Amino acid sequence: MPTLYHHSLFGAALLLTLTFFVAPTMASQDGARLYNRHCAACHGSEGTGGVGVPLALPDFLDAVDDDFLRKTIRLGRPGRVMPAFRLLNDAEVDTLIKYIRRWAQAGASAPTIERSAVKGDTEHGAKLYAQYCASCHGLHGEGGHGTGVTFSRPRDLPVLAPALNNPGFLAAASDAMIKTTLMRGRQGTPMQSFLKQGLKEQDIDDLVAYVRTFKHESLPDPVQSVADEPAVIVRTSPYDMDRTVERLKEAIGGANMRLIRTESFDQTFSEEGKENKHHIVIDSCDFNFLNQALKIDPRVGLFLPCRFTLDERDGKVSVSTINPKRLSAIFNNTELNRLCDKMYHVYEGILEEATF
Amino acid sequence: MKHRTLRLVFLPWLATLLLALPVRADELLMVRAERPFTDAIGDLQIAIQDHGYQVARIQRVDVGLASGGYTTAEYRLVFFGKPEEMRDMEEHYPELLPYLPLKIVIFAEGNSTLALAYNPAILQTFFKIDALQPRFRHWENDIREILDQFAAQ
Numbered sequence: 181m182p183t184l185y186h187h188s189l190f191g192a193a194l195l196l197t198l199t200f201f202v203a204p205t206m207a208s209q210d211g212a213r214l215y216n217r218h219c220a221a222c223h224g225s226e227g228t229g230g231v232g233v234p235l236a237l238p239d240f241l242d243a244v245d246d247d248f249l250r251k252t253i254r255l256g257r258p259g260r261v262m263p264a265f266r267l268l269n270d271a272e273v274d275t276l277i278k279y280i281r282r283w284a285q286a287g288a289s290a291p292t293i294e295r296s297a298v299k300g301d302t303e304h305g306a307k308l309y310a311q312y313c314a315s316c317h318g319l320h321g322e323g324g325h326g327t328g329v330t331f332s333r334p335r336d337l338p339v340l341a342p343a344l345n346n347p348g349f350l351a352a353a354s355d356a357m358i359k360t361t362l363m364r365g366r367q368g369t370p371m372q373s374f375l376k377q378g379l380k381e382q383d384i385d386d387l388v389a390y391v392r393t394f395k396h397e398s399l400p401d402p403v404q405s406v407a408d409e410p411a412v413i414v415r416t417s418p419y420d421m422d423r424t425v426e427r428l429k430e431a432i433g434g435a436n437m438r439l440i441r442t443e444s445f446d447q448t449f450s451e452e453g454k455e456n457k458h459h460i461v462i463d464s465c466d467f468n469f470l471n472q473a474l475k476i477d478p479r480v481g482l483f484l485p486c487r488f489t490l491d492e493r494d495g496k497v498s499v500s501t502i503n504p505k506r507l508s509a510i511f512n513n514t515e516l517n518r519l520c521d522k523m524y525h526v527y528e529g530i531l532e533e534a535t536f
Numbered sequence: 537m538k539h540r541t542l543r544l545v546f547l548p549w550l551a552t553l554l555l556a557l558p559v560r561a562d563e564l565l566m567v568r569a570e571r572p573f574t575d576a577i578g579d580l581q582i583a584i585q586d587h588g589y590q591v592a593r594i595q596r597v598d599v600g601l602a603s604g605g606y607t608t609a610e611y612r613l614v615f616f617g618k619p620e621e622m623r624d625m626e627e628h629y630p631e632l633l634p635y636l637p638l639k640i641v642i643f644a645e646g647n648s649t650l651a652l653a654y655n656p657a658i659l660q661t662f663f664k665i666d667a668l669q670p671r672f673r674h675w676e677n678d679i680r681e682i683l684d685q686f687a688a689q
């Protein structure tokens with residue numbers, strides 16, 4: 181007959197089993213779940229990159245400590261696509277970091293990186309930066325342009341040069357981390373070791389000191405500056421529906437946009453002949469502009485098609501479009517904001533011309 | 537007395553605090569399916585239909601780009617909605633029509649396929665129509681489920 185001793189022994193064995201086998205498996209599953217939900221779409225299921233940078237680079241994981249990853253997840257890269265994940269709790273962030281660390285070299289643990297400042301000559305660093313770094317990272321550390329693999333760069337070039345002037349990067353990266361990257365380079369990316377290119381350690385310190393000065397650079401307009409924009413652009417037409425449709429088509433053609441279709445809003449949801457003729461949509465596209473936009477951000481399909489919606493109510497006709505500046509705010513992409521500003525003016529011009 | 541103070545002071549303060557919290561970070565919903573576009577596009581349509589929506593149109597953006605001489609991978613827009621909901625929006629909230637019907641962007645990335653939508657909850661931020669909040673919320677839930685089903689297949 182089992183005694184209390186046997187029960188205790190069994191309980192202890194069960195606890196040990198859970199601790200050593202089940203708990204890590206659950207943590208790993210949790211990591212996979214969190215990674216798939218929040219990271220995989222951009223960084224790839226196996227961390228090989230895509231819209232986002234690759235994470236499964238042993239050189240990268242050897243050079244960054246958990247604090248860098250933690251701050252990167254928390255702060256994101258304002259205006260550079262990577263969002264700030266403020267709603268994840270600390271345990272979830274740590275679980276994600278552990279999951280990402282699986283891609284480090286076998287047996288490698290998270291590096292401990294010094295937090296002390298590197299001292300260097302910023303003037304000399306500026307000269308070296310212009311000579312060695314600016315062609316990829318931009319004259320003011322603004323980073324490479326665009327994002328996405330399929331549209332803006334070939335698949336064998338896995339990473340766009342990071343924006344070194346980005347407040348998210350500057351907060352996350354320690355001087356030692358930047359120095360390590362400069363000294364070792366990063367295998368699998370165009371970033372080469374600067375020691376192998378003939379620089380001395382003091383030169384690298386000067387470069388690090390110069391990169392730190394980017395925190396004083398004036399940054400591109402913050403993404404939030406467009407968050408107060410109205411969601412739609414609307415104009416009232418002095419003409420009836422048919423005439424407004426005609427004028428709108430002419431204005432679209434005048435803006436060098438291709439007319440795709442004109443139909444009732446509910447065309448595909450209603451029986452033939454029962455469509456509501458008081459709501460008409462005109463779809464169009466400027467494929468040249470779209471091609472440029474896709475290079476900047478492959479997610480811009482959410483702005484498509486360039487649609488003008490006509491609403492006839494009590495004999496009055498109004499024409500509206502989405503406001504691309506407002507929608508752009510959710511993309512966290514400063515380059516895209518600039519394009520959307522252009523698009524806003526194109527839309528506004530078309531609406532003005534059609535309703536003048 | 538204490539309970540009355542709690543009701544009069546604490547609860548309004550709590551409500552104000554909750555309303556003042558920043559909007560959710562996930563304004564863009566995006567998933568990756570580890571299969572080629574040609575398989576994935578059909579799965580997306582099935583996932584949409586499984587959730588009671590009607591696919592209204594598939595716009596072949598890649599075909600338009602290619603006809604303009606631009607090189608591109610597969611890139612489509614899938615428009616969808618529930619006819620009765622779309623008719624109701626048309627009748628009562630025409631100011632929202634530029635953002636309707638609902639849509640999911642789907643495009644190839646090598647052997648993977650990405651699908652994304654904006655979170656319909658942003659429409660509440662954009663238009664501030666309290667009566668529509670439950671609808672935006674159920675659209676959000678449905679789109680999350682559609683994308684999850686699409687990614688998991």
